[in-house]
Amino acid sequence: MPNAILTEPDTSHTTMSNNIEYQWHFVAENEEALGFGKYDIVQAEVAGKTICIARFKEKLYAFQSLCPHAGAKMVMGYIDAQGNAVCPLHRFKFALKNGFNVTGEGYNMRTYPIEIRPEGVIVGFKG
């Protein structure tokens, strides 16, 4: 299982989007440094929080590391052809773009904005 072990330089800052305040945190210098290898999901420690980062059709997505149903490690799952994170335990599916539980069980996944900027890959947590 890939695990990005990353350190966090002091590059955090705050912005507002749709009236939501985000605190942005450095994750890695670039996408390569996330260490995807042949996998499409990695786990990373960011500002004391463990998250998953997935790669799908050349875009990055960030979301909670534990499944909202019963807490399985999402990094052990996979990304399907429609762009859903598939839980390894009961196979519930969650849209990468917004965390919606597309298989209809009613457990939505928390997602985080993630961007690649000149200073590196950054993730936003609600302030």
Ligand code: FES
């Ligand atoms: S723990 Fe993920 S679907 Fe049940």
